[in-house]
């Protein structure tokens with residue numbers, strides 16, 4: 001593979017998608033976003049093939065059987081997410097670097113497979129209370145879905161030490177500067 005991999009992980013609401021957006025749009029790093037597949041319902045502001053490939057649970061499960069995923073997780077009960085091998089093949093042909101927004105387990109799996117060709121970041125919220133506040137402000141989730149997300153936070157946090165870099169996203173501007181500098185050094189190395 002010509003390009004390098006940048007993995008952004010951490011609990012839902014920690015700020016991963018803001019970081020991914022910044023790295024893609026404001027840095028000139030030539031990054032392509034790895035569009036994952038998911039069985040969760042599409043949100044109103046999302047577009048098929050942009051944020052995700054939206055699949056039914058049955059189709060998702062048959063693609064697992066057919067070994068079409070590089071990695072997949074049942075991130076929340078009955079909600080599957082995964083990186084399709086076909087997506088990575090498509091993006092690596094462009095020779096660009098690939099950026100991932102995946103959960104704590106998925107990020108660990110990708111890093112294990114790609115080793116030094118990948119840099120991995122675990123983005124932490126300053127506290128679980130602040131995370132809850134951010135998720136509520138985002139207002140994209142039902143109360144049930146929000147509770148599912150909060151329930152998973154503690155488990156996800158136990159994966160932080162397996163990452164190349166743990167970043168506490170307390171001040172967004174500082175976080176963006178720090179991640180940008182580390183990615184810049186990594187891409188030059």
Ligand code: 5GP
Nearest residue numbers: 012036072073075081082083101102103106
């Ligand atoms: P959301 O439903 O908020 O878009 O995403 C929920 C969680 O699933 C997030 O932590 C996100 O990073 C994770 N996720 C998204 N795509 C993938 C994937 O391909 N694999 C894994 N393991 N997790 C993913």
